[in-house]
Amino acid sequence: MELPEVEVMRRDLEKDVVGRKVATADVRASRNAMRVIRRHGKRKEFTDRLVGRKFTKAERRGKYVLLHMDDGDVLVVHFGMSGQFVRGTKRVPLPQHTHVVITFVQGGDLRFFDPRTFGEMFVTAADELGKVRELQHIAIDPLDHVFTWNAFGGALTQRATKMKQLLMDQKFVSGLGNIYSDEVLFGAGLRYDRLSDSLSSQEVRRLYRAMQEVLQEAIRFRGTTLDDDAYMDLFGKPGEFQNELKVYGRTGLPCRRCRTPIQAVKISGRNAFFCPQCQS
């Protein structure tokens, strides 16, 4: 789950979970459930900080969601690649690999399931957030209004890294993963292996604009739901952006712009998809 999916989830949570009060919290009895709340030694340590609390705000930092509560604590959630929230009720059976169930005083519940358990959730005090290592290093959000193409260009020349890796580096710019880094680079007409300090100012502007456009569009289409990655929104509905993808997963298919077959290469263990004609 990358920035657009996390943002869609955040908006859904803001609409449907903020304002609700926790009646019960349950961490399921499995090894992987404990993996999900790995920061807490015991289930009770986690659940005690949720029960009786009301959610007051849903915030996003990079690919993290922060659910603030009325006592100043925060439920921090990272979805990894297969983590999901879904709203439910007692009558709806729990999905496979459900690790945490939070029920509300107002009725209904919130389930967290995650087959591959790369996801994580934990509760911390809001004023301790600055001490959480993963959150400290999250770079500026590409959709933040303080993020200007000027500042972006300056940061790019400070480094000499292949563009794909740099875009996926959460310490450099937050929110992009394997799918959207490829889509952004295609939108900018840049190859995955261009070095960041080799970009002209025109290319920097193109990249900046492509980043805004791709991410905003992906949010508008409510995220990308691939066959092998069943991302769904809070209400279990898939996204639509997979139909708009220009390069990701399209190996051998004609480029939507120039008809040249899309290529895939391995770069540091990840697939990079690109059009050899449109990107240079």
Place this chain on the structure above:
DNA sequence: GTTTAACCCTGCACGC
């Protein structure tokens, strides 16, 4: 400074 690989995990596609 930058890059690579391994690790955590399950589901699925593939070949035999």
Place this chain on the structure above:
DNA sequence: TGCGTGCAGGGTTAAA
């Protein structure tokens, strides 16, 4: 049919 293998990926970490 059923099994083993390889791959997918976010983020961290150790090693090159």
